[in-house]
Amino acid sequence: MTTQISAVRPAPPGPTTARRRLRPGRLGVHAFLMTVSLAFLAPLVLAVYASLRPYDETSEHGYFSLPRHLSLDYYRQAFSDSGMTKYFINTMIIAVPGVLITLFLASFVAFALARLKMRGGLVLLMLFTAGNLLPQQVIVTPLYVVFNRIPLPYWMSDSMTMFDSYWAVVLVQIGFQLGFCVFVLANFMRTLPQEILEAAVVDGAGVWTQFWRITLPLCRPALAALGTLQFTWMYNDFLWALVFISDGDKLPITSALNNLRGQFFTDYNLLAAGSVIVALPTIVVFLLLQRHFIAGLTLGSSK
Numbered sequence: 001m002t003t004q005i006s007a008v009r010p011a012p013p014g015p016t017t018a019r020r021r022l023r024p025g026r027l028g029v030h031a032f033l034m035t036v037s038l039a040f041l042a043p044l045v046l047a048v049y050a051s052l053r054p055y056d057e058t059s060e061h062g063y064f065s066l067p068r069h070l071s072l073d074y075y076r077q078a079f080s081d082s083g084m085t086k087y088f089i090n091t092m093i094i095a096v097p098g099v100l101i102t103l104f105l106a107s108f109v110a111f112a113l114a115r116l117k118m119r120g121g122l123v124l125l126m127l128f129t130a131g132n133l134l135p136q137q138v139i140v141t142p143l144y145v146v147f148n149r150i151p152l153p154y155w156m157s158d159s160m161t162m163f164d165s166y167w168a169v170v171l172v173q174i175g176f177q178l179g180f181c182v183f184v185l186a187n188f189m190r191t192l193p194q195e196i197l198e199a200a201v202v203d204g205a206g207v208w209t210q211f212w213r214i215t216l217p218l219c220r221p222a223l224a225a226l227g228t229l230q231f232t233w234m235y236n237d238f239l240w241a242l243v244f245i246s247d248g249d250k251l252p253i254t255s256a257l258n259n260l261r262g263q264f265f266t267d268y269n270l271l272a273a274g275s276v277i278v279a280l281p282t283i284v285v286f287l288l289l290q291r292h293f294i295a296g297l298t299l300g301s302s303k
Contacts, residue, residue, distance in 0.1 A: 044279075051075065051273035058269060074273035082256040082274055088281075091252040093166050094241070095234040098173040099227055105174070106181035106226075107219065111211045113182070114189035115197060125186055131179040140243055143172065147244060158247070168244040169252075173234050181226050188222040189215060224292030232282045253278050 050063055052070045061068075078084075109128070113121040147162035157165035192215065200214050216223075238254040245251055260267075260274045286293065 044276075047272040047275055050269050051276055053269060055267045055269045074270050075277060078260060078270055078274035078277055081270075082259040084253065084256050084274075084277060086249065087251065087253040087256040090166075090250055091235055091254075094169050094173070094252055095231055098170045098177075098234045099230045101170075102174050102177050102181055102230055103223055103227060106178055106185055107216060107223070108211075109178075109182045110185035110189055111215055114186045115192075115210070115215065116207070125183065128179040128182045131176075132183075136176055136239070140239075143168075144243060163244060164246045164250070165244075166250065169240045172240050172244070173237065177230055177233065181230070184226055185219060185222055188219060192218055221292050221295040224289045224295075228286055228289050228293045231285050235282055 046063065049067075050058060051074050052072070053067050054069060054071075057068055058065075112118055113125050118124070144163070147168045150162040151160060152162055152165065152167065154160060156167065159165065162168045162171075196214060196218075197210050200210055205214070235252075236254060238252070241250075241252050241255065248255075257271065257274050257278065260271050
């Protein structure tokens, strides 16, 4: 008669035990990430801190001294002196259509390249990606000449040309951001299960139904992440508006900060308050799309 003795396996370590067994490498990674995070947050924190203090105080005691008086006076002054309401509207006229049109066109192209199996689709995708490697500054002069020769009706442009109009800035933003969005969306659509579209085809779904009602809803995390990035880039851009818009009343919000700089003296605390106000819309957009933005960044991390 043989007896079988089963070995008793020790219970897995609980969360407390696992928490105590932190590896030195993991501690180093956390320390590095905290250091990088603080390095990126330091300029923003310093700008907010300086915007709450009078200039006389910081000039006498320095920006890293303890505060003696804190107020929101600089924020009210920055908003009124720079005329930010007008510049905010100008920026929305450029950024909102630019983001929507870019994502709309990029989703069409990405669907065709990733799901329809076009001939030469990989080469076309490489061309879209290669367009992002072109320095934007090298075509400033050709675009300036071309936009001065493209006529527009008066209701579209006061100058009767593409130059000195919002259309020029929006068109350039779409042209340069389209390749990056196509690259991201095409690679994301390739990760979607092919069986979903095959089942839709069996049920009689056409190409438009496959794109609009099946593929596009599944791309919501990627679209939200791209929308957040595109809005931030177009909102903060100053080069193209400075080159293609000559009317000061049409310039975007980034130009409003120039109105806070004096000819002989610049109050940098006032300029810091204006910079914080200008940065608020991008922070609000990120907070609204935070869940989808993080989901878009972590796509494929578990595969």
